[in-house]
Amino acid sequence: MRILVADDETEMTDVLEALLSREHYAVDIVHDGQDALDYGLTGNHDCLVLDIMMPKLDGLQVLRALRDRGISTPVLLLTAKSQVADRIAGLDSGADDYLTKPFAIEELLARMRVAFKHSEGSNIAKKTILQVQNLEIDTEKRMVTVDGKVVDLTKKEYELLTYLVQNKNIVLTREQILNEVWGYSYIGETNVVDVYIRYLRAKIDEAFGKKYILTIRGVGYYVKEE
Numbered sequence: 001m002r003i004l005v006a007d008d009e010t011e012m013t014d015v016l017e018a019l020l021s022r023e024h025y026a027v028d029i030v031h032d033g034q035d036a037l038d039y040g041l042t043g044n045h046d047c048l049v050l051d052i053m054m055p056k057l058d059g060l061q062v063l064r065a066l067r068d069r070g071i072s073t074p075v076l077l078l079t080a081k082s083q084v085a086d087r088i089a090g091l092d093s094g095a096d097d098y099l100t101k102p103f104a105i106e107e108l109l110a111r112m113r114v115a116f117k118h119s120e121g122s123n124i125a126k127k128t129i130l131q132v133q134n135l136e137i138d139t140e141k142r143m144v145t146v147d148g149k150v151v152d153l154t155k156k157e158y159e160l161l162t163y164l165v166q167n168k169n170i171v172l173t174r175e176q177i178l179n180e181v182w183g184y185s186y187i188g189e190t191n192v193v194d195v196y197i198r199y200l201r202a203k204i205d206e207a208f209g210k211k212y213i214l215t216i217r218g219v220g221y222y223v224k225e226e
Contacts, residue, residue, distance in 0.1 A: 002026040002044060003112075006036035006059070007051035007078065012101075016049070019105045033057025040066050045073055047112050052079040052090070060093050067094035074115035076108070130165045132223050135204065135212055137162055146208050153203065156181065160196050161204075164213065164223045173220040197221055 003025045005016050013029045020027045028045070030036050034056040040048055048066075052059035063075055077090040080101045087098045096115040099108060130137040135146050142158060144151040153161065160181050164172065174193045182192065197213060205211050214224055 001046040001116075002028065003047050003049060004028045004030070004036065004039050004045045005049045006030045006033070006039075006054060006062070007049075008032060008054045009051070012051075016105075016108075023109060031055075033059065033062045037062045037065055040071060040073065041069065043071060043073065047115060048073055048075045049108070049112075050075060050077055052077055052086070060089060063090070063093045063095055074112075074118070076111055076115060078103075130162065132165050132168050132225050133210070133212065135165070137165055144204075146204060151203055151207075153200075157196060157199055157203070160193075161200055164221065168223045168225050171216050171220050171222045177220065193221075 003020055005013055005020070005027060006029075007013050007016075008031045010031065013031065017027045017029055028039060030039055031054070033054040036048070036050060036054070036059075037057060039045070040062065050059040050062055054062075057065075059077055059079070063077070066073070066075070074096045075094065077095045077098045078101060079086060079090075079098075090098050096118060097111045099111065128138060128140040130139060135144070137144050139162065144153055144158065144161065160177065163177065163180050177193050197215075201213055205213060212223055214222055216222065
């Protein structure tokens with residue numbers, strides 16, 4: 001993953017570059033807001049670490065400009081300011097998180113990991129059409145089609161199929177499926193996953209004469225992309 005660090009304090013950027021490189025991140029360093037904006041607009045980074053107090057453009061100006069232009073890369077703001085109003089201004093401008101100097105590198109790494117997860121989840125949510133082979137799921141309309149023909153699914157069948165397709169080519173255990181689709185608090189028959197897989201196979205695999213949902217015996221299920 002590639003990280004952009006923007007801070008006018010060279011001592012700070014030297015330390016962050018060394019520590020992030022040690023964690024196997026590729027790191028780009030800039031020392032003013034204009035360069036940070038130029039780099040950020042390329043969309044080539046997985047996370048931007050921006051100091052608020054920088055020459056030319058401050059971190060908040062950079063952040064607002066990026067968000068105004070549709071750049072959704074996760075942004076962590078760094079500042080010596082600890083006032084609540086400053087933190088709120090950063091978050092309201094579109095920052096994913098906020099760190100007050102001085103901070104531990106472990107905290108920065110942890111907050112970056114959280115930002116990555118939020119970004120991944122957001123990207124999945126924005127993708128309204130999921131596809132595997134000739135099966136399509138329109139998540140906005142909650143509609144499933146195979147070869148253009150609508151497949152009538154119950155709410156739980158739809159949720160199960162969507163989870164499988166979102167994770168296509170990944171074998172999901174029964175426990176993972178149960179927790180994600182039915183929830184951690186589910187109390188009922190433990191074979192409910194197998195039952196609903198059979199329902200889906202009847203409506204999709206058997207109805208259209210093609211195998212979409214595959215079984216790894218003793219492990220779980222997955223949907224394979226051709």
